[in-house]
Amino acid sequence: MTVQNILLSGIVGSTAYGLAHAGSDVDRLGMFAAPTEELHGLHGPKESYVSKAPDSTLHEAAKWCRLALGGNPTAMELVWLPDDLYEVRTPLGDELIGIRTTFLSARRVRDAYLGYATQQFRKLQNRNDGTPTDVEADAATVARRTAKNARHLKRLCQQGYELYATGELSIRVDDPESYRRFGEQVAADPAAAGPLLREYEEAFTRTRSVLPEQPDDTAAEAWLRRVRRHFYAPGE
CATH class of the missing domain: 1.20.120 (Four Helix Bundle (Hemerythrin (Met), subunit A))
Structure with a gap:
């Protein structure tokens, strides 16, 4: 599986948790940006790519944001990994890690x-x-x-x-x-x-949570717009 514009990816699952054993699979999770021009057509780009052997899931940036804003535990892992488990990090990926708490409620x-x-x-x-x-x-x-x-x-x-x-x-x-x-x-x-x-x-x-009742989706929106600008290359 070849996916362009990967912003962030790393090892998740039992290996990341410290619960892997000799026969455990190595799971990978990542996020990519679809070329902005592709978002304007009648049929949008694919939102997720899933492969086996090796096990890997890649979500388009907007889909990942929706999952994270909904509190999805699997998606959320991607921005909380220990540094040694990241395999791809980009400036935009690091920006996302920097605003990770704004996705929480x-x-x-x-x-x-x-x-x-x-x-x-x-x-x-x-x-x-x-x-x-x-x-x-x-x-x-x-x-x-x-x-x-x-x-x-x-x-x-x-x-x-x-x-x-x-x-x-x-x-x-x-x-x-x-x-x-x-x-x-x-x-x-x-x-x-x-x-x-x-x-x-x-x-x-x-327990009284330290988190707000609603996530700050304005931060996610601003980040996603920066992603779209970065990958905008109008066709000739």
Whole structure:
């Protein structure tokens, strides 16, 4: 997959979290700018490129902004990565990192992170009930999938709460072994995930966020307009 005008990209997923193991895939996430001239036609440019082997997702700048303003946890990672995980950085990408907090809002962070964590919890419940997909899988495969979903549930809860309470997002988790132990515990008893999810739901409820109720989309708009000017090359 060849995409031009990449503004920012890096390694995300389990490698970034510090939860990778020997067989883990290396996931990459990035953002690119479509040539501005292409935005004026009847059919707009493609907004996302997704490839496998290696796993890579690239979003067009405007789409990434919409995702981030909505609190999307996966999109948000791109502007909070440790420096050593970035593979492409440009001046416009650095500008975006500089305004990353303006994309945040208390309600959207809470709803997005708890929403994604709840999705992981439902996967655990469905797997425990014997969904058609997993009925045919061997016990070891089901256990691995269950443990992975449990680790993601715990990570989403912890990262979302940190972002909600402090306005900062740590990509690398503290004490990765505690996540692995939690995954093994839930693999043995999926019901063990319920108390952790409820604990964080209550923590969000009782904590006053440092974030505003609405994101500052004027900063995103101004940045996106700078991107459009930079990549404007009118046809002859």
